[in-house]
Amino acid sequence: MKPALQVAPGVYDENLWEGLDFLLAEMGKRNMKAVMVLSNFWSWSGGFSQYLKWAEHGEIPYPQMKEHDWWEYGNYTKDFLTNDKCLLWYRNHVKRVLTRRNSITGEFYKDDPTIMAWQLANEPRGYDDLEAFSKWIQQTSDLIKSMDGNHLVSLGSEGNTPFAKEGLRADIDNAYKNIDYIxxxxxxxxxxxxxxxxxxxxxxxxxxxxxxxxxxxxxxxxxxxxxxxxxxxxxxxxxxxxxxxxxxxxxxxxxxxxxxxxxxxxxxxxxxxxxxxxxxxxxxxxxxxxxxxxxxxxxxxxxxxxxxxxxxxxxxxxxxxxxxxxxxxxxx
The missing domain is CATH 3.20.20.80 (Glycosidases)
Structure with a gap:
């Protein structure tokens, strides 16, 4: 998806920020609520795999390409959970989003009543590294709540999915005190x-x-x-x-x-x-x-x-x- 909000670790397109400011301001006028998704397991908006590419973890095995498939992509992307550079960049991004001041309304995102919830990522999964996945869920939800006591927090997973090897356990993944809903x-x-x-x-x-x-x-x-x-x-x-x-x-x-x-x-x-x-x-x-x-x-x-x-x-x-x-x- 282009253009991207974050074009390199910690480098942002201000035009895109202002577009998001406008969206939230207009939603507020209409009494609509937003769930703000902070990253993505899938490649279409950058997300985990883009962080790995920035960290020189190798080329992304895009599953749309004939030489790759979804399982190969997932096994590549799960390494985000154990890559210190990626985790640091992700946490910095979370902080940057929460402390963004809307250029139209003047409100910090962490104080904006138009935002209903923060979501850790779109459809994250742990595959065979369940310990790292659990640690990421707990640490990220704790970080968000330490900065923002106004909004709900959710994980963003599909639930258990029919495929056990994807490493999703709804009863464990959502058990942390700072995950507010499933x-x-x-x-x-x-x-x-x-x-x-x-x-x-x-x-x-x-x-x-x-x-x-x-x-x-x-x-x-x-x-x-x-x-x-x-x-x-x-x-x-x-x-x-x-x-x-x-x-x-x-x-x-x-x-x-x-x-x-x-x-x-x-x-x-x-x-x-x-x-x-x-x-x-x-x-x-x-x-x-x-x-x-x-x-x-x-x-x-x-x-x-x-x-x-x-x-x-x-x-x-x-x-x-x-x-x-x-x-x-x-x-x-």
Whole structure:
């Protein structure tokens, strides 16, 4: 993703800072809240792998390239957790963000009521270095709380995921006192649970897996007495089409299913306190649906390392937006 906010360790693009200032100021006018994600396990916004490259840890094995895959990328990126240079740069970045004074409102970010929470990173994972992962979670959450007593803190992980070797343990990863709520992501296509067009039996089998995954994490949240937020879930357009005009009947059906679970949970005062679909693209459109993002393309919600048009909900997807509106009205 270009341009980048941090172009080298401790070196920032002031124009991008001012853009973020503007975004927060406009969100504040609309009584909207922001979750500020402080880094990324995945490559599309730089994140852990970019820190490693700056530390001369070798070239990033981008999984979009034919000679690399996702597991190779993950095994490279996990080394962030044990690289002293990377950890120092990351901590410095956390401090820089929290102490940023908004050029429009004059407020420090750590005092800004528009910000709901700080998130340690997008979808971090420990792989086979669970001790280093746990240490990073505890130290980072402690650092943030030592500087900012106004905002919530979350980890940003998917939960346990179906793959044990990714090194995620929701009951342990979220147990630290300065992690205020538990995050959950459900990716039925990425996890090979379902793809639009596979039919009713496959859909029904997927629903059972989602129910089980949801219930497992609700049980963890109840045991820990912490709220749970389903931050990300989504589904492609019908027949796994990337085209903007493709129908969204299966997506709408899946959204209804998730929202029904959420509304029922709220009505029963359950652990799940929020649900966010991925992702709203608004007026943006992919220049080349089904291809990777290129410099100059619209940012539409689908991250640059994924094929554009996969999960985006456009302003023209009226039926999907009605599903969201109708259900969220029930829990106001």
């Amino acid at each position: 995050t959950l992501h459900i990716w039925v296509q990425n996890w090979n649970w379902y793809t639009p067009g596979q039919g009713k039996s496959a859909y029904d089998a997927m629903v059972k897996k989602v129910d089980r995954y949801w219930n497992d994490h609700v049980a963890i949240a109840k045991k820990m007495n912490k709220p749970l937020v389903l931050e990300e879930y989504g589904m492609a357009r019908d027949d796994f089409s990337y085209e903007v005009e493709a129908s969204v009947e299966e997506r709408n059906r899946y959204y209804w299913y998730i929202y029904n679970k959420f509304v029922s949970n709220v009505e029963s005062e359950g652990a799940v306190q929020g649900v966010n679909f991925w992702s709203y693209a608004g007026e943006g459109r992919p220049l080349q649906p089904g291809e990777y993002w290129s410099l100059g393309d619209d940012f539409i919600g689908d991250p640059p390392h994924e094929l554009q048009g996969w999960y985006g909900v456009y302003d023209s997807d009226v039926s999907t937006l009605e599903v969201v509106k109708e259900n969220m009205t029930k829990v106001k």
